[in-house]
Amino acid sequence: MSTTAQAVPYEEHHQSFFERWFMSTNHKDIGTLYLCFSCLMLFVGGSFAMLIRAELFEPGMQLMQPYFFNELTSMHGLVMIFGVIMPSFVGLANWMIPMQIGAPDMALPRLNNLSFWILPFAFILLLSTFFMPGGAPAAGWTMYPPLVLQGGESIAFLIFSIHLLGISSVLGSINIIATVLNMRAPGMDLLKMPMFCWSWLITSFLVIAVMPVLSGAVTMVLFDRFFGTNFFNAAAGGDPVMYQHVFWFFGHPEVYIMILPAFGIISEIVPTFSRKPLFGYKAMVFAIACIAFLSFLVWAHHMFTVGMPLGGEVFFMFATMLIAVPTGVKIFNWVATMWNGSLSFEVPMLWACAFIVLFSIGGFSGVMMALVPADFQYYGTYFIVAHFHYVLVGGALFSILGAVYFWLPKWSGHMYSNFWAKLHFWSSAISVNVLFFPQQFLGFAGMPRRIPDYNVAFADWNMVSSIGGFWFGATQLIFVGVVIHTVFFSKAKATARVWEHTYGLEWDIPSPAPHHSFTVPPVIDDSQLAHGTLTH
Amino acid sequence: MTRSATMTVDVDVGHGGAPEGAHHDAPSTGADARAPGAQRGDGIERDDRAQAMQDRADAALEELDQRKAGARRTAWIIAAIAAAFFIASLFQGHFAHIPH
Numbered sequence: 160m161s162t163t164a165q166a167v168p169y170e171e172h173h174q175s176f177f178e179r180w181f182m183s184t185n186h187k188d189i190g191t192l193y194l195c196f197s198c199l200m201l202f203v204g205g206s207f208a209m210l211i212r213a214e215l216f217e218p219g220m221q222l223m224q225p226y227f228f229n230e231l232t233s234m235h236g237l238v239m240i241f242g243v244i245m246p247s248f249v250g251l252a253n254w255m256i257p258m259q260i261g262a263p264d265m266a267l268p269r270l271n272n273l274s275f276w277i278l279p280f281a282f283i284l285l286l287s288t289f290f291m292p293g294g295a296p297a298a299g300w301t302m303y304p305p306l307v308l309q310g311g312e313s314i315a316f317l318i319f320s321i322h323l324l325g326i327s328s329v330l331g332s333i334n335i336i337a338t339v340l341n342m343r344a345p346g347m348d349l350l351k352m353p354m355f356c357w358s359w360l361i362t363s364f365l366v367i368a369v370m371p372v373l374s375g376a377v378t379m380v381l382f383d384r385f386f387g388t389n390f391f392n393a394a395a396g397g398d399p400v401m402y403q404h405v406f407w408f409f410g411h412p413e414v415y416i417m418i419l420p421a422f423g424i425i426s427e428i429v430p431t432f433s434r435k436p437l438f439g440y441k442a443m444v445f446a447i448a449c450i451a452f453l454s455f456l457v458w459a460h461h462m463f464t465v466g467m468p469l470g471g472e473v474f475f476m477f478a479t480m481l482i483a484v485p486t487g488v489k490i491f492n493w494v495a496t497m498w499n500g501s502l503s504f505e506v507p508m509l510w511a512c513a514f515i516v517l518f519s520i521g522g523f524s525g526v527m528m529a530l531v532p533a534d535f536q537y538y539g540t541y542f543i544v545a546h547f548h549y550v551l552v553g554g555a556l557f558s559i560l561g562a563v564y565f566w567l568p569k570w571s572g573h574m575y576s577n578f579w580a581k582l583h584f585w586s587s588a589i590s591v592n593v594l595f596f597p598q599q600f601l602g603f604a605g606m607p608r609r610i611p612d613y614n615v616a617f618a619d620w621n622m623v624s625s626i627g628g629f630w631f632g633a634t635q636l637i638f639v640g641v642v643i644h645t646v647f648f649s650k651a652k653a654t655a656r657v658w659e660h661t662y663g664l665e666w667d668i669p670s671p672a673p674h675h676s677f678t679v680p681p682v683i684d685d686s687q688l689a690h691g692t693l694t695h
Numbered sequence: 696m697t698r699s700a701t702m703t704v705d706v707d708v709g710h711g712g713a714p715e716g717a718h719h720d721a722p723s724t725g726a727d728a729r730a731p732g733a734q735r736g737d738g739i740e741r742d743d744r745a746q747a748m749q750d751r752a753d754a755a756l757e758e759l760d761q762r763k764a765g766a767r768r769t770a771w772i773i774a775a776i777a778a779a780f781f782i783a784s785l786f787q788g789h790f791a792h793i794p795h
Contacts, residue, residue: 263759266766333773337766367777375784405784679755 184268186253193250200242207235212628218615228611229297236300241324247559248420249331252359258665259353261344261681266337274331281323288313304391318377325370332363346683358423361451365412373409407458415454421558432508433500434660439492446485453482464538472531479529506580510561513588517553542602548595568653572671575645586634593627
């Protein structure tokens with residue numbers, strides 16, 4: 160592929176530390192900021208998880224008061240969703256989308272800077288609630304009224320931080336949409352774009368559609384709490400169930416906001432290490448679009464037990480089960496890409512394979528919960544905790560780690576230690592199952608979620624789960640070590656293409672990627688695209 | 696990238712051929728620079744090449760500006776849609792009458 164990516168290395172781009180990291184409008188620097196921030200938040204949210212698992216290590220109250228336990232579970236969810244998974248995908252988008260579409264940068268670089276810098280302040284606000292009278296929000300990440308209204312004054316900080324996070328996400332998504340629709344190199348038609356760009360384009364539209372809805376829902380909560388309205392106050396004619404409808408109209412697409420970019424990442428990694436074009440590129444694109452569309456029609460499956468007309472239950476049950484079809488298309492296409500491929504299991508491929516298996520486990524348990532009669536049994540138990548952790552840890556987080564191992568040599572110009580990277584993978588892959596698989600047994604046995612104490616009948620599997628949790632948490636320190644070593648100390652230089660069988664514009668530019676990738680649009684050669692000119 | 700960012704072009708202009716406003720970051724190693732006659736090219740020919748390169752650089756910048764203008768339009772449209780969703784979420788209870 161002919162490109163004109165002449166290097167302006169960082170060393171030659173004179174900027175002070177402050178200018179580069181606080182005022183940067185460069186997509187790569189902002190991507191790095193997003194990734195570092197989400198890594199920091201991973202350990203903040205992870206430390207909450209460690210405390211939760213420590214409390215649940217044995218039955219009986221061990222370490223903390225019940226209210227503090229509720230604060231931890233609520234903040235763990237908020238931090239992991241809004242502080243880890245979403246920002247890390249945005250960081251990857253910042254790094255990769257301009258390089259993959261042949262653009263010099265994001266379309267709106269200053270907006271990009273603003274999108275990021277809103278985040279730390281939002282989380283300072285959110286985390287500061289731990290030190291307030293009345294403590295942090297403790298009504299769960301879903302913030303259901305009237306429970307959330309019964310907390311302390313910290314609710315105002317919670318809602319303001321949610322607003323800030325929403326603004327950050329919406330601005331980031333606007334930038335991605337504007338970039339993808341306007342900044343593609345000549346010849347880079349929409350249906351020639353890499354899957355990661357497609358997945359983020361569709362995800363951005365989801366963000367635009369649903370983050371304002373979350374903002375609307377929490378705004379009404381704010382007004383109920385401080386301005387005397389009664390949107391959700393049943394005693395005054397309000398309707399608390401309406402909050403659940405509004406929240407989950409945001410909440411279910413939010414699940415796909417956290418998994419569609421993962422689909423894009425896996426669709427980049429699997430063809431590379433299968434040494435084959437992606438099987439069914441167009442089907443993959445339409446499957447993502449289909450999943451995104453259906454995600455707007457299934458919100459009430461999160462609230463079957465509030466009671467709704469039978470017709471509503473049946474509709475939401477079948478609509479939910481329908482999502483398994485495009486999701487299955489994706490799973491089968493990844494497997495078909497591998498089929499008869501010349502597979503090699505470098506570190507990113509290991510994460511991708513683990514993703515496919517673990518996400519399938521999480522997905523299947525999701526289909527189980529789509530069944531209304533069964534859901535009445537699973538609802539509010541550890542089965543659902545296991546389900547969404549398989550999707551978000553085994554799915555989203557594993558894909559993010561796979562993406563970092565896939566593109567880190569391109570970003571840093573150095574190769575990482577295969578030994579430590581593989582140790583990180585295998586330790587994570589085993590411990591994550593020790594952590595979450597027993598929670599399915601606990602859920603089946605009826606252990607409710609969000610409680611600090613439990614029946615002694617649940618003791619053994621809780622202990623196993625906690626051991627898995629500590630193991631998984633400690634394992635992530637290896638990841639930090641690998642990244643720091645690669646960026647600052649590794650002597651192994653990465654080539655431009657890094658891997659043996661890479662397609663796409665990002666691999667045509669040097670490693671590390673120059674400050675500005677494509678100051679003159681590259682020439683697109685169809686045969687060099689990941690899905691190529693080969694058709695299936 | 697802003698307009699003031701380094702402009703890199705993929706036309707090799709040989710020694711002394713880089714025009715003002717189009718910084719040439721990579722060292723000139725093109726074939727005509729190495730050719731024995733390259734140093735002896737007359738001034739008019741070199742000026743033509745420089746002008747052609749300047750035109751390309753200007754065209755690339757102009758196209759980039761047009762793309763950015765399009766991106767700003769797209770951004771405002773998307774922002775308006777987001778605002779509409781926010782407002783609709785405040786009033787949806789009155790419209791939807793979702794039974795429960």
